[in-house]
Each structure stands twice: as structure tokens, then as C-alpha cells.
Amino acid sequence: xxxxxxxxxxxxxxxxxxxxxxxxxxxxxxxxxxxxxxxxxxxxxxxxxxxxxxxxxxxxxxxxxxxxxxxxxxxxxxxxxxxxxxxxxxxxxxxxxxxxxxxxxxxxxxxxxxxxx
Numbered sequence: 710x711x712x713x714x715x716x717x718x719x720x721x722x723x724x725x726x727x728x729x730x731x732x733x734x735x736x737x738x739x740x741x742x743x744x745x746x747x748x749x750x751x752x753x754x755x756x757x758x759x760x761x762x763x764x765x766x767x768x769x770x771x772x773x774x775x776x777x778x779x780x781x782x783x784x785x786x787x788x789x790x791x792x793x794x795x796x797x798x799x800x801x802x803x804x805x806x807x808x809x810x811x812x813x814x815x816x817x818x819x820x821x822x823x824x825x826x
């Protein structure tokens with residue numbers, strides 16, 4: 710974060726008021742290019758203690774990104790569970806098909822003993 714001068718047409722991201730304060734009270738995020746008042750972002754004690762001020766917009770974007778990632782992980786886990794379930798069903802169907810083939814082979818062999826062509 711860096712402090713910048715007045716921007717007469719820019720509004721604070723947090724309070725949506727015009728940024729017409731002195732240079733030290735307006736902050737600019739160089740990553741998302743957002744203007745905001747230092748007092749809107751955090752308390753003065755946090756600013757002097759940490760010497761950095763977290764951007765409220767980037768923080769919001771970070772939280773949204775983390776939520777999206779968590780949702781994607783959950784979807785991936787659900788798909789993995791569904792795939793495992795479908796694989797088990799496929800194995801059961803293969804076993805049932807093999808059983809039917811064996812029964813058919815036995816019946817064909819049985820009937821071939823009566824009807825020799």
C-alpha cells in the first residue's frame with residue numbers, strides 16, 4: 710500500500726465517500742488499484758503497529774477465491790466418491806455378466822448332448 714494525493718472523482722471502496730482528505734489518510738492498493746481511507750480499512754492502532762494496511766477489496770477477493778477453491782475441492786471429492794461408487798457397480802455388473810455367460814455356456818453344452826448336428 711502506498712499513500713497518494715487527492716483524487717477528486719474517486720470514492721472510498723469501504724464507505725463510498727469521496728476521497729478528499731489529506732495525503733496521509735488516502736491509501737491506494739497497487740494490486741487491485743483501489744482507493745480507500747486508512748481509517749475505513751482498520752483502526753489507527755493497527756496501522757501504526759503493523760506499518761501495513763490490508764486492502765479491503767483484495768481481502769474480499771481473497772476470501773471469495775478461498776471459498777471457490779473450497780467449493781471446487783468439495784466438488785472434486787464428491788466426484789471421486791461418485792466414481793468409486795460407479796466403479797463398484799461396474800465390477801458387480803461384470804461379475805453378473807460373467808455369471809450369465811457361464812450359465813449360458815452350461816445350458817448350451819447340456820442341449821448339445823441331446824441335439825448333435
